[in-house]
Amino acid sequence: MPLSPPKFPFKLAFNSGATSDAPYGTRQSAVLNAAGLAEARRCIAAWPGYQPTPLVDLPGLAKTLTIGRISYKDEAARFGLRSFKPLGGAYAVERCLMRVVAEKTGRRDIDPAEILDGSHAAIVAQVTVTAATDGNHGRSVAWGARMFGCRCVIYINEAVTEAREHAIAAYGAEVRRNPGSYDDAVRETFAVARREGWHVIPDTPGDGQEDGVALDAPREVTQGYAVLAAEAIEQLTEGVVPSHLFLQAGVGGMAAAVCAGFWETFGAKRPKTILVEPEQCACWFASLKDQRPTAITGDTDSFMSGLACGEVSQLAWEILQPGAAAAMTLPDAAAKETMCLLADGIEGDPPLVAGESGVAGVAALIAAAQDETARSALGLGPDSHVLVIGSEGATDEALYREVVGRSWQEVAA
Ligand SMILES: Cc1ncc(COP(=O)(O)O)c(C=O)c1O
Structure with missing residues (x-):
């Protein structure tokens, strides 16, 4: 039976500071640049057990959402630590x-x-x-x-x-x-x-x-994360540039590294970056709205624990303030449902072991693609190619089993 993905409540706001046609500038290069990336790659590739993590196509989810293509960079097995970290x-x-x-x-x-x-x-x-x-x-x-x-x-x-x-x-x-x-x-x-x-x-x-x-x-730290973007760019067939990146953000280091990697490589042809956060600690959402780093006060705990941050990183701000097109917020429940969805695999997609912060980009895509206003505002459709980063696997095994109802080993098998 074809699965219909759930509809999550979400908020979407566009970034009035976004400069989609601007070249990768000096402000950005001062944080992340090709020379720094080359050095990070040289170091990291020498560590025992290094290998690029897989880029997995999800044609079943793409068909269900009427999106051209969805590529999922699966960080669940990175160095045996189960995340990109x-x-x-x-x-x-x-x-x-x-x-x-x-x-x-x-x-x-x-x-x-x-x-x-x-x-x-x-x-x-x-x-x-x-x-x-x-x-x-x-x-x-x-x-x-x-x-x-x-x-x-x-x-x-x-x-x-x-x-x-x-x-x-x-x-x-x-x-x-x-x-x-x-x-x-x-x-x-x-x-x-x-x-x-x-x-x-x-x-x-x-x-x-x-x-x-x-x-x-x-x-x-941020420069090291850029290695995952460089791997993804190489893994996409030559010349293929995704149209959208849905990137979960805590302090924003990972999102900045991925956005920067595509920006520096493809210039004005770079994908549209959409940042994704839990609704109770949406510091990027607030900061892009105010066009200045804005801290979230109060309880910033989230089930998506890696994203539970109340303040943006100033370094990431240099890249994402001009580089991100929009920001979205999601309830914690969206992450739980998406973990289960990915564990089952939609319409023949391979089952994926994806942890609570790892699924946020996919959850936001599922939400936005099924909402006519957001879909059209973001330009999502049958010609879109979305790249998401599955930034963690079962980093908390007990929690994973509790949410998904099976161990990660059973899902992986
Ligand atoms: C699994 C996972 N995904 C995403 C993030 C977000 O990364 P950043 O804080 O660099 O935005 C984290 C941060 O800890 C994480 O653990």
Whole structure:
């Protein structure tokens, strides 16, 4: 029986600051650029187990929504961490260690291979990296620290599930649960790092960095994410440029990296970028509406935990303020339904293991494509080719089973 996808309530707002015809400019290149991407790719491709994640066609969903083509970049198996995140956090750890080794040895030409092969193991073992996280970023930093041989302390807030805590600890990090919100955990991380001489690896510029702590890391995190866009561009048949990108955003690092990758490569022919957020923490929606970074206050918790952020990243703002065409918000229920839909596969599509933040782009596409006003305003139709990023698999196994009713292994099999 053909499935009809559910209709989710959503909000859509266009970005009055969008410059769809503008070339990729100096403001954007200062954050992400081709040279930085080449360096990130060289480093990351050398890590054990690197391989591009698959780009999966979803013809069944496309037919059901009367959309020309839907491509799904499936990050569920990235380095065994089940999300795109190792591309960012672990890459920033490697760059941080390169800087420490350069300082200690007086050499400025430290190659990433020297960090990976243990040439400076004694120096690296003395380094502690730290980060605040609501899950995936901390896991990525912990994984990187273990790969390179340094110590790692990760701060989580009250709302982070035990499964996520254990997943971080499994990589050998010390995990400290801090009372209060994610933002409280960020403040604690910087305070302790300053006291102890640790290196903070944040995924967004913010509190505490004005005094010089880890200024490079947020840019390197975002630069690492750009590797997934570069892979996707290569995986699309030569010359094929999607018409739309539906990109979920927390602080906006991933969306900025993907938007920038297509913008720098295809210029004015780049796809239309639509940002997607949970409705209770829609800081991009609010910021694009106000045309300035606007924080969301109050309870910003979301089932889509990787997207539960109240403030945009200033670095991502440089790219997405002119680069995003529109922003959408969705209720948490939309993510739950989409997880189940993708696990079943619509009209013969392959079953996909997609976690709570990973499905947001698809959920927004499903919502917009079935609403005549949004469909026409966004220019979605039989000629459209939409690229979505399945940014995580079952990063919280118990939660995945509870929502989908089966284990991720059963879905994958
Ligand atoms: C699975 C997943 N998808 C998307 C995002 C959003 O990334 P960003 O915060 O860079 O916007 C996150 C962030 O943690 C995430 O974990």
